[in-house]
Amino acid sequence: MSLTAIFLHFISSAAGSSILTGVAIVIATFILEDPTTILVGILASEGVISILTALVALYVGIVLGDLGLYGLGSLARTHPTLGKYVEHERVTPIKSWFEKRYALTIFTVRFVPGLRLPTYTASGFFRMPILPFLVTAIGATLVWTTVLFSAAYWFGNLTNEWVGWVRWPIAGIFLLILFFVGRHNIMNFRAETKGEPPRTDT
Numbered sequence: 001m002s003l004t005a006i007f008l009h010f011i012s013s014a015a016g017s018s019i020l021t022g023v024a025i026v027i028a029t030f031i032l033e034d035p036t037t038i039l040v041g042i043l044a045s046e047g048v049i050s051i052l053t054a055l056v057a058l059y060v061g062i063v064l065g066d067l068g069l070y071g072l073g074s075l076a077r078t079h080p081t082l083g084k085y086v087e088h089e090r091v092t093p094i095k096s097w098f099e100k101r102y103a104l105t106i107f108t109v110r111f112v113p114g115l116r117l118p119t120y121t122a123s124g125f126f127r128m129p130i131l132p133f134l135v136t137a138i139g140a141t142l143v144w145t146t147v148l149f150s151a152a153y154w155f156g157n158l159t160n161e162w163v164g165w166v167r168w169p170i171a172g173i174f175l176l177i178l179f180f181v182g183r184h185n186i187m188n189f190r191a192e193t194k195g196e197p198p199r200t201d202t
Contacts, residue, residue, distance in 0.1 A: 041152025
């Protein structure tokens, strides 16, 4: 069973209850937020999920996930077991960058697949101010998630009569592209923090 099918089954199985659906979406965002947003947008276009439930659950889940990454970074500073999840020698070079343009960095990485995890955990690791982090993360989430959800909703409506079930493989291909873009960005991030030339392959 593909990852897309697993997510669809997980969220659709709770569709009879707004509360359960919302909880399922929140949990799914902890695993993969952009794919969840896309799949939920398509399900909303089919009437399986209400738009209000979908958006509120997405916002809540993504912001909680952001706070979780910040907390993980903060704990990793003092706990050796958790420290392995934050590559200290690779995130240290961005501390000075944070200090000069913290809010801008937190906002922009939301739109770059693959960079949210290292950046947000680094925020906690360096004990950057939590309030600016939270406000900026919420603002970026409202913008990016709304745009991505709207695009997926539009795609679902547009393809409902034209291609039917074929839309799901198309959505799966788009999610795969997001995965490789994120992987490429992470590799470039690691290369740059080590002083190596950026990778051009994926």
